[in-house]
Amino acid sequence: MDKIENIKKITATTYAAFLRGINNIGSKTVKMDELKKIFETIGFKNVRSILASGNIIFETTISNTHIIVAKIEKQLAKKLGYEVKAVVRTADELYSLVKSNPFTKIKLTPQTKLLLTFLSEKPTSRLNPPYESPDKDFIILKITGNEIYSVVKLLPNKRPYRIIIFLEKEFGNKITNRSWTTFFKTVNAIR
Numbered sequence: 001m002d003k004i005e006n007i008k009k010i011t012a013t014t015y016a017a018f019l020r021g022i023n024n025i026g027s028k029t030v031k032m033d034e035l036k037k038i039f040e041t042i043g044f045k046n047v048r049s050i051l052a053s054g055n056i057i058f059e060t061t062i063s064n065t066h067i068i069v070a071k072i073e074k075q076l077a078k079k080l081g082y083e084v085k086a087v088v089r090t091a092d093e094l095y096s097l098v099k100s101n102p103f104t105k106i107k108l109t110p111q112t113k114l115l116l117t118f119l120s121e122k123p124t125s126r127l128n129p130p131y132e133s134p135d136k137d138f139i140i141l142k143i144t145g146n147e148i149y150s151v152v153k154l155l156p157n158k159r160p161y162r163i164i165i166f167l168e169k170e171f172g173n174k175i176t177n178r179s180w181t182t183f184f185k186t187v188n189a190i191r
Contacts, residue, residue: 012045012059013090016186017072018118020085020176022054030054030080038079042071048189054084055178055186065090069120087118087176091190098187102142102149103180110154114180117148117167125170138163 017039022030032049035056039047044058062068065088076084089097103114123143131140142149148171152163167175178186 012061013063014046014057014059014190015065015068015088015090016094016190017054017056017058017068018087018089018176018178018186019054019056019076020087022052022084028080028082034079038075039072041079042075050186050189051182053178053182054176055182057186057190085120085174085176087120087174089118094183094187094190097144097147098184100142100144103151106141106151113152113154115150115152115163115177116180116183117150117171117175117177119146119148119171120174121172122146123148123171127170133162133166135162138166 019035022035032052035054036047036049039056039058044060047056047058049056060068062071068088069086072086072088073084076086097116106112106114108114123146125143127140127143129140129142133139137153139151139153140148141151148167150163150167164177167177
């Protein structure tokens with residue numbers, strides 16, 4: 001009998017995909033069961049959708065996130081008929097984001113929204129947080145790696161999402177945003 005040594009067992013890693021523009025106001029509606037099936041056709045395992053805003057948890061043995069994103073975006077375009085951008089993070093990366101939470105000192109009111117922005121690539125912006133908008137309707141608290149933590153103040157007679165226009169102008173359109181509440185529900189679903 002030959003000895004087989006140093007065989008590495010290939011294990012799957014848990015990832016979360018955050019899809020841009022899924023079921024937002026003004027975007028096309030996609031049922032979560034349909035998204036789940038699309039991810040399964042790629043070959044991902046234990047696929048689950050969280051809420052209806054394009055948050056998908058899955059497992060795969062593929063370790064290159066660029067390959068994972070390319071597969072997701074290609075399959076979504078094929079099945080839905082239009083382009084959908086995806087940002088992917090490992091479960092460990094998401095746990096690190098929870099630990100680096102800069103929102104702990106923010107006083108929450110009904111007019112406060114905590115926002116986490118996922119960038120698909122390293123930021124090239126020279127923005128130096130904390131940054132408060134001239135109209136004082138949002139503050140970018142922190143940029144950590146490929147994520148931005150912001151606080152949006154829902155001011156009377158002001159459109160609450162001017163920050164998204166600012167973020168796209170500053171960091172490009174390969175980003176997607178989640179409220180801290182939605183992000184936290186996604187992380188809790190992994191555990």
